[in-house]
Amino acid sequence: MKTTSHPLALERIRIALGTKTLVEIDTLIDPGEVLTVMGPSGAGKSTLLAMIAGFLDPAFEARGRIWLRGRDITALPAEARGVGLLFQDPLLFPHLSVAGNLRFGMPRRVKDKNARIEQALHDVGLAGFGSRDPATLSGGQQARIALIRLLLSEPAAVLLDEPFSRLDRQLRHEMRRLVFDRLHHAGLPSLLVTHDHEDAEDAGGPLITLA
Amino acid sequence: MLLRLTPVVVLVLLVVPILAGVAMALLPAFGYLPALGGESFSLAPWRELLAQPGLARSVGISLASGLITTALSLAVVLLFLAVAADTRLDRWLRRLVSPLLALPHAAAAFGLAFLIAPSGLLARLFSPGLTGWEQPPDWLILQDPWGLSLMLGLVIKELPFLLLMSLAALPQLDAPRRVALARSLGYHPTTAWLKGVAPALYPLIRLPVYAVIAFASSVVDVAMILGPTLPPTLAVSVLEWFHDPDLAKRFLAAAGAVLQLGVTLAALLIWWGLECLTRRLGRRWVENGRRRGGERWLRLTGRGFLIITTLTAGLGLIGLALYSVAGFWRFPDALPTTLTPRHWQTALPALGGPVATTLVIATSATLLAMLLTLAALEHEQRRGRRTATLALLYLPLIVPQIAFLFGLMVLLESLDIRARLPLVILTHLLFVLPYVFLSMAESYRHFDPRWTRLALTLGHSPNAAFWRVRLPMLLAPILTAAAVGMAVSIGQYLPTLLLGGGRIATVTTEAVSLASGGNRRIIGVWALVQAILPLLGFILAMGLPRLLWSHRRGMQGAP
Incomplete structure (x- = not known):
């Protein structure tokens, strides 16, 4: 998987709804580093993610700039930002096979898609799962497929939206290690939004708490 | 972009014919129709109407x-x-x-x-x-x-x-x-x-x-x-x-x-x-x-x-x-x-033409309606807000057909437009579109927005997300809406009769015209064919997704 050596810069971000300021943040996330953002529901964690990913509801007023790969991506459409997203649920497309899901995420220019898919499946212990129907996979297997789909899409930065909250305790720990390991190796700047203090500890990066 | 125009197109398609039709019924109702010698306004038509036994x-x-x-x-x-x-x-x-x-x-x-x-x-x-x-x-x-x-x-x-x-x-x-x-x-x-x-x-x-x-x-x-x-x-x-x-x-x-x-x-x-x-x-x-x-x-x-x-x-x-x-x-x-089997044998040669016409009209009107509905709903999704004016979709269902189709006929005759089949298809669209829209809107609006967001963060354009994610995942409700549209079109009597100038024969116009004859055996054949056609559409609409997604358990229930 390709490594980037670019940080994700959030430069004087301020998101407001009407007169109320929800989020203020000004920080730099280094390649391979996971910044954890915590805070109670309604503190604006998801709003921050939506702004960085490019889905912010026009009702909100956002200021500041987002820099990635040395480009200002603040005004780019979501699909052109190079920001990958890991959701609470694996969200494997039910109409595609496992390999179809992975291929869906890969950039067009990638040549040896099948070989890379096989390798990626092998790396997470799911070799030979390519032709399977995602609905027949266990929760943990689906979570791993979602992770490699994200990585194969070669993002330049990653947003994690409480990706472990729906997993049971045992699995949660395993997945956390796998995810953080992979993001670190890929050298991706990542931003994790969570309720869970253990998530923050395992992420090992800086922590910001929104009020 | 074309999508942005769809709500306008939809409203023009629905509202203009109805308003024009009502207006063109009002004028002759008060005696004004130069083509037939009505040069000035009068209450004579009303006096004649009130004198009807x-x-x-x-x-x-x-x-x-x-x-x-x-x-x-x-x-x-x-x-x-x-x-x-x-x-x-x-x-x-x-x-x-x-x-x-x-x-x-x-x-x-x-x-x-x-x-x-x-x-x-x-x-x-x-x-x-x-x-x-x-x-x-x-x-x-x-x-x-x-x-x-x-x-x-x-x-x-x-x-x-x-x-x-x-x-x-x-x-x-x-x-x-x-x-x-x-x-x-x-x-x-x-x-x-x-x-x-x-x-x-x-x-x-x-x-x-x-x-x-x-x-x-x-x-x-x-x-x-x-x-x-x-x-x-x-x-x-x-x-x-x-x-x-x-x-x-x-x-x-x-x-x-x-x-x-x-x-x-x-x-x-x-x-x-x-x-x-x-x-x-x-x-x-x-x-x-x-x-x-x-x-x-x-x-x-x-x-x-x-x-x-x-x-x-x-x-x-x-x-x-x-x-x-x-x-x-x-x-x-x-x-x-x-x-x-005699009644079927006698009816069979006569059935072919009307069945084909029925299907041509129903398929065209339904395809047009699907296109407009999908475009309007997709536009609504991308804009992130519901289009309020779409409540006017109910207009063709609330203004009585005879009231505006009559005026529309008068208008088309005076403009000398005689493209019968396209006109029939377009008037069917007036009634097909609302039902197709109503039957599709719920599933489209309740479709989990994260699927589209996921496709975008994986680098796909909004258009690609529509074709490769939304459309296939919503196949079942889309086909059901199409079957509803076909059924509505197949059942239309008055628009086919009036706009077709009596020259376009569908199973419905034929079946209804048999009513006065009272030959129950022939009526039985035609009415049964009329009942079966829309049912076939629904069977297809329910069977096709199951067949296509037979290897995808997650696609078996409605999304």
Whole structure:
């Protein structure tokens, strides 16, 4: 998987709804580093993610700039930002096979898609799962497929939206290690939004708490 | 971008023909139609209209049919929903109701006619055992002067429509929790539903209810089959005047079309008044604290009426099938003595053309409607806001067909536009589009937005997300909407007849034109074909996704 050596810069971000300021943040996330953002529901964690990913509801007023790969991506459409997203649920497309899901995420220019898919499946212990129907996979297997789909899409930065909250305790720990390991190796700047203090500890990066 | 224009295109397509049609009925109604020598405004057409024998009765029956059909259907739907529990009978009833919606009005009307006619299936089943009849009684059951059989025929179709509309609206209300709360306060479940859910449900189905009033007060094809004849309902009279060889009658027909508009409007106003009254009296009833009462009676009527309606429609279809293969069939015999393929053999050569025309029209109108609906809904998704003006989609369902189609004809004739097939397709679109939109909107709007966001963060454009994610994942509801559109188009009578100038023959126009002939065996063949065509669409719409996604368990249930 390709490594980037670019940080994700959030430069004087301020998101407001009407007169109320929800989020203020000004920080730099280094390649391979996971910044954890915590805070109670309604503190604006998801709003921050939506702004960085490019889905912010026009009702909100956002200021500041987002820099990635040395480009200002603040005004780019979501699909052109190079920001990958890991959701609470694996969200494997039910109409595609496992390999179809992975291929869906890969950039067009990638040549040896099948070989890379096989390798990626092998790396997470799911070799030979390519032709399977995602609905027949266990929760943990689906979570791993979602992770490699994200990585194969070669993002330049990653947003994690409480990706472990729906997993049971045992699995949660395993997945956390796998995810953080992979993001670190890929050298991706990542931003994790969570309720869970253990998530923050395992992420090992800086922590910001929104009020 | 093209998407942004779709709401405008939709509104222009729907609103302009209706407004133009109404305007062009108003002008000749007041004597102005230069093509026929009407150079100045006058009240002569109205004087002629008021002098028509039996006009008051025609108007009365149209009005009554609109109000009584709707009241009866709505009452049964609410009662059924109030008493329905998750029992097998109720699930079975709910499932049986949806194919009824696909049944064209004319086929349902013929089925009912074959069932309740003096020599019909019911009389045969109970004769001579119960009734002692050796000969069909000389009773005017069909086409009775009070319009009772007409209303019954309409209820068979409108009841399923209102039930499905209610079932679609109910999830928004969280009915089980409302009922649970009321029960914890000591209310009987049925009373809990009627007091806690029904008042909130009604506003959500108000527009469909208005559509039923408008339809039932102005219907033409069902009234030609089941309605009274001397005089017929107002809408049928207008059609007769329009087709009168004496072109001067056009002025009379125009005045009649405008009167029909007024009658439907009056029916809607009366209903609205009743609504206000019910709201006032109803509030007192809801708050009076009575926790039970009459449940047994309610349960009986709620389920009973729905079962009777479903059975009537089902038996009617069986009747059509029986007559279409009946050879010799003496009166009190419940079944024909001999069966014969002869009626089918004679009809077959004549069937091909109309079936092909029906399918061409239905497919074109449905494809256009799907295109516009998908574009409008996708535009709404990308904009992130609902397009409020889309409420005007109901306009073609609330303005009586005869009122504006008549004017549209006058307009097209004076512009000398005679492209019959495209015109028929476009007028079908007026009625297909609202239903396609209504049947698709819910699933489209409730589609989890994270799927699209996921596709975007994986680097796909909004267009690619539409084609590769939304469309395939919504295939089942999209195909269902297409089947609904086909069914609506196949059942259209008046637009095909008027805009086709009588030269375009579909299974529906052919079947209805057989009504006056009274050859039940031939009618059986045509009405059955008319009933089967839309059903085939629904079978395809349900089977295709299952076949396509047979290896994808996550696609088996509706998303």
